[in-house]
Amino acid sequence: MRNGSPLYRQIANQMKEEITTERWTKGETIPTEAKLSELFNASRVTIRQAIKLLVQEGLLYKIQGSGTYVSENKFEHNIYSLKGFTEEMHALNKTTKNKILTFSIIEPDERIQTILGLGVEEKVFFVRRQRWVENTPLVVEDTYLPLKLFPDLSYKTMEGSKYDYIEREKGMKIKESFQEVIPLLPDREIQSLLQLTEAIPIIKVQLFSHLMDDTTFEYTEIYFKSDEYKFTIVASRHS
Numbered sequence: 336m337r338n339g340s341p342l343y344r345q346i347a348n349q350m351k352e353e354i355t356t357e358r359w360t361k362g363e364t365i366p367t368e369a370k371l372s373e374l375f376n377a378s379r380v381t382i383r384q385a386i387k388l389l390v391q392e393g394l395l396y397k398i399q400g401s402g403t404y405v406s407e408n409k410f411e412h413n414i415y416s417l418k419g420f421t422e423e424m425h426a427l428n429k430t431t432k433n434k435i436l437t438f439s440i441i442e443p444d445e446r447i448q449t450i451l452g453l454g455v456e457e458k459v460f461f462v463r464r465q466r467w468v469e470n471t472p473l474v475v476e477d478t479y480l481p482l483k484l485f486p487d488l489s490y491k492t493m494e495g496s497k498y499d500y501i502e503r504e505k506g507m508k509i510k511e512s513f514q515e516v517i518p519l520l521p522d523r524e525i526q527s528l529l530q531l532t533e534a535i536p537i538i539k540v541q542l543f544s545h546l547m548d549d550t551t552f553e554y555t556e557i558y559f560k561s562d563e564y565k566f567t568i569v570a571s572r573h574s
Contacts, residue, residue, distance in 0.1 A: 501552070512544040
């Protein structure tokens with residue numbers, strides 16, 4: 336290897352060549368750290384630095400407990416991650432925009448009342464957002480938030496990250512989310528909002544989020560443009 340740049344960068348450049356020439360196939364795992372260490376005659380620490388650099392550049396992605404994969408030029412949504420859309424896209428250095436289509440206080444139906452554990456007369460914010468990356472709408476998101484928890488929620492807040500608002504401004508700690516993934520054909524409105532020329536199958540995620548005291552603070556239905564997204568699920572088995 337030539338001198339002049341750190342070894343891990345030189346290795347990263349050689350790994351890039353494996354990707355661009357498609358010797359490493361998109362969507363497939365790359366060789367293990369041990370094999371790469373032997374291949375490039377470098378320590379595992381150096382190999383990890385090279386992999387980290389390519390992950391930051393979006394050429395590779397990691398699935399905990401599974402391995403490191405060559406990116407497929409699709410945005411990734413890990414259903415075991417508590418990252419919101421804005422956080423996921425900013426991690427990829429992508430410019431995002433949230434277009435608010437509906438921002439209102441409503442009396443929820445019985446289903447939403449039950450999900451959020453609300454009394455009969457309690458109200459919720461209903462917010463529909465069209466979420467863009469650069470010039471492409473990737474997601475339509477319908478969110479229900481209890482008015483009693485977030486009385487100061489604003490239109491401007493929802494143009495940004497609601498999780499930042501909840502954790503940083505409200506000082507609430509988010510514990511977990513439960514997500515149900517449902518493939519479906521979109522109705523005409525969702526198809527139009529995602530700028531789909533035909534009713535191709537999309538992915539709907541029903542998201543139930545809880546605070547540390549197990550209060551359900553959010554119910555959201557998210558419609559993903561499936562030709563731009565891939566979903567990762569990590570499963571573990573313990574004896």
